Amino acid sequence: MGKFIVRRLLQMIPVILGTTFLIFMMVYALPGDPTDGRCGQRPCPPQYVEAFRREYNLDKPVIVQYLLYLAKLLTGDFGTAYNGKTVLHELSIRYPVTIKLALIAIAIEAVIGIAAGILAAIRKGKFIDNLVTVSTLLLISFPVFVIGGLCQLVFGLQLGWFPVTATEGTWEQLVLPGIVLASLSVAYTARLTRTSLVENLRADYVRTARAKGLTVPRTIAVHALRNSLIPVVTYIGASFGALMGGAIVTERIFNINGIGGYIYKSIHDRDGTALVGTVLCLVVVYLVVNLLVDILYGVLDPRMSHD
Amino acid sequence: MTQDVAAKHQAGVAARKAEMRAAQLAAGVEHLLEVKDLHVEFRMQDGVAKAINGVSFHLDERETLAILGESGSGKSVTAQAIMGILDTPPGYVTGGEVLFQGTDMLKMTYRERAKYRGPKISMIFQDALSSLNPVFPVGWQIAEMFRKHRGMNRSDAYAEAVRLMERVKIPAAKERVKAFPHQFSGGMRQRIMIAMAISLDPWVLIADEPTTALDVTVQAQIMDLLKELQEESGMGLILITHDLGVVASVADRIAVMYAGRLVETSAIGPLYAHPLHPYTKGLLESVPRLDQKGQELLAIGGLPPNLLRMPEGCPFNPRCRYAFDECRTGAPPPLREVEPGRFAACYVAGEV
Numbered sequence: 228m229g230k231f232i233v234r235r236l237l238q239m240i241p242v243i244l245g246t247t248f249l250i251f252m253m254v255y256a257l258p259g260d261p262t263d264g265r266c267g268q269r270p271c272p273p274q275y276v277e278a279f280r281r282e283y284n285l286d287k288p289v290i291v292q293y294l295l296y297l298a299k300l301l302t303g304d305f306g307t308a309y310n311g312k313t314v315l316h317e318l319s320i321r322y323p324v325t326i327k328l329a330l331i332a333i334a335i336e337a338v339i340g341i342a343a344g345i346l347a348a349i350r351k352g353k354f355i356d357n358l359v360t361v362s363t364l365l366l367i368s369f370p371v372f373v374i375g376g377l378c379q380l381v382f383g384l385q386l387g388w389f390p391v392t393a394t395e396g397t398w399e400q401l402v403l404p405g406i407v408l409a410s411l412s413v414a415y416t417a418r419l420t421r422t423s424l425v426e427n428l429r430a431d432y433v434r435t436a437r438a439k440g441l442t443v444p445r446t447i448a449v450h451a452l453r454n455s456l457i458p459v460v461t462y463i464g465a466s467f468g469a470l471m472g473g474a475i476v477t478e479r480i481f482n483i484n485g486i487g488g489y490i491y492k493s494i495h496d497r498d499g500t501a502l503v504g505t506v507l508c509l510v511v512v513y514l515v516v517n518l519l520v521d522i523l524y525g526v527l528d529p530r531m532s533h534d
Numbered sequence: 535m536t537q538d539v540a541a542k543h544q545a546g547v548a549a550r551k552a553e554m555r556a557a558q559l560a561a562g563v564e565h566l567l568e569v570k571d572l573h574v575e576f577r578m579q580d581g582v583a584k585a586i587n588g589v590s591f592h593l594d595e596r597e598t599l600a601i602l603g604e605s606g607s608g609k610s611v612t613a614q615a616i617m618g619i620l621d622t623p624p625g626y627v628t629g630g631e632v633l634f635q636g637t638d639m640l641k642m643t644y645r646e647r648a649k650y651r652g653p654k655i656s657m658i659f660q661d662a663l664s665s666l667n668p669v670f671p672v673g674w675q676i677a678e679m680f681r682k683h684r685g686m687n688r689s690d691a692y693a694e695a696v697r698l699m700e701r702v703k704i705p706a707a708k709e710r711v712k713a714f715p716h717q718f719s720g721g722m723r724q725r726i727m728i729a730m731a732i733s734l735d736p737w738v739l740i741a742d743e744p745t746t747a748l749d750v751t752v753q754a755q756i757m758d759l760l761k762e763l764q765e766e767s768g769m770g771l772i773l774i775t776h777d778l779g780v781v782a783s784v785a786d787r788i789a790v791m792y793a794g795r796l797v798e799t800s801a802i803g804p805l806y807a808h809p810l811h812p813y814t815k816g817l818l819e820s821v822p823r824l825d826q827k828g829q830e831l832l833a834i835g836g837l838p839p840n841l842l843r844m845p846e847g848c849p850f851n852p853r854c855r856y857a858f859d860e861c862r863t864g865a866p867p868p869l870r871e872v873e874p875g876r877f878a879a880c881y882v883a884g885e886v
């Protein structure tokens with residue numbers, strides 16, 4: 228187990244180097260100049276441009292820029308964004324908000340998705356199964372910004388059940404955005420749980436559980452469900468990364484000051500330092516969650532054990 | 535667990551069973567298990583498949599009844615109907631009785647019946663790898679019987695699991711009690727299935743092709759083990775198989791199934807010497823050769839009937855060399871006593 232974790236941690240290094248390098252290059256390849264539009268309607272004076280470029284190492288070849296960035300990063304310095312604030316400062320304000328949002332979404336996805344999937348599976352072909360099938364189909368076919376806008380309008384404005392925006396990023400404010408963010412993956416989770424449980428209920432070992440004289444609830448909840456949840460847990464874990472990314476849209480709808488807005492802004496400003504730092508954190512979160520999922524996978528399925 | 539304690543355990547079980555047997559006899563119940571006119575159908579989109587059509591047989595203590603028949607003849611469905619573990623839907627028991635010591639189990643609720651599974655009647659399956667739960671240790675799965683049926687605590691139940699694993703001769707049982715099914719060989723896994731099935735000292739054990747998935751030497755070991763356990767405990771054994779070799783060496787009586795019906799029941803000796811039903815005769819003539827072990831019995835021409843479109847008359851008539859007009863019309867021939875203690879469902883039984 229320990230060896231497995233160490234190996235996986237070492238594998239993260241090339242992934243992190245690769246992603247930061249790629250993003251750095253992409254920002255560099257963007258058309259236009261970072262100083263465009265920094266001086267109102269007129270072009271910036273050459274002295275300003277020159278000073279700006281020197282300050283942010285833009286006068287050096289891109290590979291040197293990247294290496295200088297990496298060298299700083301190793302000391303824990305994420306650099307300074309073009310607006311003069313340190314990237315680390317922005318991230319420390321914004322990441323907690325987005326992570327909160329993603330956690331709410333994950334909780335909704337896991338609880339509601341799994342519960343709906345179980346209900347649909349054990350009432351296969353009945354009303355509740357059809358209800359789950361139809362409503363998940365609806366969720367899957369509507370784009371998130373439509374669902375987000377509708378929820379905001381109906382539950383936020385008309386019914387007044389939730390705050391309309393979540394500018395401060397408190398837990399109460401983030402519930403509605405969390406529901407919106409989870410809407411797609413909750414549908415997939417429900418469907419995956421249903422399929423997986425239906426399949427496992429037909430498995431030989433479930434027949435054995437019945438032959439052992441166990442009660443129906445125990446047969447389903449202990450014997451069939453435990454096996455059915457293996458792919459579901461993997462999916463939920465993997466969807467955490469997608470949720471952090473998907474938060475960009477949700478954050479804009481609800482005016483949340485998370486990383487979504489920051490990523491948008493830094494692309495707009497061609498601010499490589501800010502963008503790479505933000506994405507780097509996303510990548511690390513994603514890799515760590517994936518590692519946790521793989522460890523959990525080994526625990527859930529002894530055939531995949533890492534011992 | 536020492537030999538001494540194991541012996542004591544067996545003595546206790548034997549004493550309990552003797553008491554119940556006396557009560558059973560006093561109540562005028564003849565057989566340990568009696569299946570009467572069992573009917574099972576599968577209701578599917580393209581029609582109703584009548585999988586079992588009036589099967590009757592009985593089983594006594596210490597007796598081994600072999601159920602023999604081609605693939606799809608309804609052996610497993612019969613076993614599942616007796617156990618009460620049919621997949622419903624699509625499977626439904628539509629008629630008959632399954633009497634355990636005189637009590638009709640078909641009239642019980644699911645919960646009442648579940649209490650019989652394990653202590654009274656128990657079953658082992660063909661493929662032990664898929665029939666054991668892959669995510670729980672084998673000892674846990676055996677111990678579950680004691681925890682759920684006898685309310686034992688975890689550590690006592692684990693001790694019982696070790697005792698059973700020793701009883702079915704799994705080496706180093708104490709060390710392997712926490713291992714998972716995939717960590718065992720095929721033969722050892724089947725032993726674990728057996729340990730689980732006999733854990734509560736059932737009166738009846740149904741073994742559904744317990745050795746088909748195993749190689750020949752291991753097959754013999756598993757059959758020996760089953761025989762030994764039966765001798766120790768006196769349980770009745772229903773052995774489902776299509777291996778005539780296995781049948782000859784262990785069974786007392788044999789029931790031959792065809793298309794959801796019994797076509798012949800007989801003691802083992804006379805059946806081999808002189809089969810009554812043309813189908814049985816065909817089976818015996820198709821003695822499996824070594825190079826096709828585990829395969830279908832191919833010597834009888836044609837295929838078993840489609841359960842959705844059963845032929846008129848005797849279900850075997852399209853494949854029967856001896857069929858004449860009466861076989862092709864009306865109801866299937868009923869099981870009749872052709873010789874004392876020997877039954878066959880055929881108009882020309884015994885004359886062929």
Ligand SMILES: Nc1ncnc2c1ncn2[C@@H]1O[C@H](COP(=O)(O)OP(=O)(O)OP(=O)(O)O)[C@@H](O)[C@H]1O
Pocket residue numbers: 576583585603604605606607608609610611612621624625776841
């Ligand atoms: N769950 C099910 N759904 C639909 N039909 C079924 C089901 N289980 C069994 N059947 C049908 O019932 C018939 C009898 O099947 P069964 O499994 O009892 O055969 P078998 O004699 O055990 O054969 P084998 O030697 O292959 O195990 C088959 O035609 C099969 O298609």
Ligand SMILES: [Mg+2]
Pocket residue numbers: 609610611742
């Ligand atoms: Mg079968």
